Amino acid sequence: MTDLDFRQDASYPAAGPQNTNLADILERVLDKGIVIAGDIKIDLLDIELLTIRLRLFVASVDTAKKAGIDWWETDPALSSHAARNALKDENRELRARLEALESRSEDTSADSR
Amino acid sequence: MSQGEEEQGLMTERGTGTSEANAVYAFAVCHTEGDPDVERLTGVTRDEPVRCLRIGSLTAIVQTVRGSDFTDEVWQKRLTDEAELERYARAHHSVVSAVASQFPTVPLPLATLYNGDERAALSLAGESARFRAALTRIAHHAEWGVKVYVPVARSAGDDPSDERPASAATRTRPATGAGRAYLERKRNLHSRREQRQADSLRVADAVDADVSRLATESRRLRPHGGGAGDDRRVQVLNATYLVAGHRAAELDLLVAELRRRTGAHIEVSGPWVPYSFVGEV
Numbered sequence: 001m002t003d004l005d006f007r008q009d010a011s012y013p014a015a016g017p018q019n020t021n022l023a024d025i026l027e028r029v030l031d032k033g034i035v036i037a038g039d040i041k042i043d044l045l046d047i048e049l050l051t052i053r054l055r056l057f058v059a060s061v062d063t064a065k066k067a068g069i070d071w072w073e074t075d076p077a078l079s080s081h082a083a084r085n086a087l088k089d090e091n092r093e094l095r096a097r098l099e100a101l102e103s104r105s106e107d108t109s110a111d112s113r
Numbered sequence: 114m115s116q117g118e119e120e121q122g123l124m125t126e127r128g129t130g131t132s133e134a135n136a137v138y139a140f141a142v143c144h145t146e147g148d149p150d151v152e153r154l155t156g157v158t159r160d161e162p163v164r165c166l167r168i169g170s171l172t173a174i175v176q177t178v179r180g181s182d183f184t185d186e187v188w189q190k191r192l193t194d195e196a197e198l199e200r201y202a203r204a205h206h207s208v209v210s211a212v213a214s215q216f217p218t219v220p221l222p223l224a225t226l227y228n229g230d231e232r233a234a235l236s237l238a239g240e241s242a243r244f245r246a247a248l249t250r251i252a253h254h255a256e257w258g259v260k261v262y263v264p265v266a267r268s269a270g271d272d273p274s275d276e277r278p279a280s281a282a283t284r285t286r287p288a289t290g291a292g293r294a295y296l297e298r299k300r301n302l303h304s305r306r307e308q309r310q311a312d313s314l315r316v317a318d319a320v321d322a323d324v325s326r327l328a329t330e331s332r333r334l335r336p337h338g339g340g341a342g343d344d345r346r347v348q349v350l351n352a353t354y355l356v357a358g359h360r361a362a363e364l365d366l367l368v369a370e371l372r373r374r375t376g377a378h379i380e381v382s383g384p385w386v387p388y389s390f391v392g393e394v
Binding site: 088 | 209
């Protein structure tokens with residue numbers, strides 16, 4: 001590999017834009033980037049689920065609605081910070097349901113062939 | 114599961130009473146033999162300074178944190194709290210940006226944590242080939258976000274209360290004329306809507322195609338939903354581009370021209386550290 005020579009390149013620095021909104025940052029610090037295994041496994045939700053919860057992307061909400069998932073409408077985390085443990089459990093349960101849903105729809109599409 | 118066993122092993126190795134144990138939070142890896150200036154950076158905790166960790170010819174930017182504040186459980190709570198999540202995301206981003214303004218930098222994802230400096234150095238050193246590849250890919254480039262919005266057209270026909278009083282002609286033959294006119298209006302409304310949709314997708318594709326030609330790489334992200342209630346626009350394109358430093362000015366001109374040509378509202382954000390382009394594509 002050729003040695004990298006980036007130093008003293010005036011055009012290089014990218015300090016990041018001013019006044020960035022949270023969604024712009026989240027979709028970069030969470031969704032993309034290089035995948036590196038840490039020692040402490042943090043299960044950052046799929047950005048899809050996370051952003052639904054935070055109502056950051058209506059497009060995702062529409063997708064979820066089509067799949068019959070509308071739990072965020074009554075999600076206590078969206079109105080208060082209470083019931084956090086319950087939320088965690090709910091989260092697990094929802095992922096399980098989502099998996100079940102997805103495998104079912106795969107089955108159906110396989111059947112229809 | 115071997116992963117679980119490994120974690121348990123680590124826990125036992127560190128013995129009991131690990132509640133006070135420290136972890137090492139890694140923000141980014143940069144290419145430098147010298148130390149980036151990180152003195153004024155806060156990072157994700159006020160307890161310990163942001164510092165540099167040498168990994169061969171690369172340098173990781175890290176911070177010692179209290180392990181109990183950075184467990185999976187704590188993160189799960191954090192992820193349900195928009196204000197908290199925002200605090201951490203911005204803290205992470207500001208360290209990454211500050212370092213990237215000094216040296217070529219590969220950002221690490223939010224919440225990359227190790228059990229101490231030795232572990233961090235060992236793990237990250239094992240990835241140095243990937244870091245070098247990423248550094249090569251993004252060298253002399255920055256990431257620019259481009260979003261295209263179209264106004265939510267509130268056409269007259271959308272509103273049922275908009276029914277016009279019957280004209281003199283239809284009053285004489287109310288039944289047939291009124292019914293047919295109603296259906297006609299419905300049909301027009303429907304096709305206008307479809308037309309609008311097709312038009313905005315065409316605008317999105319045109320903008321994406323033109324900017325992609327100028328960019329080294331491109332990625333389409335999920336469009337964001339409307340934020341504030343009175344924001345009467347729909348985002349039809351949310352894309353991000355890896356653009357060579359010497360073409361940034363061209364991007365400016367191109368976007369200005371696209372605004373004129375399409376009439377769409379186009380927002381540009383950047384330059385970003387190329388977060389979206391450091392992973393394997």
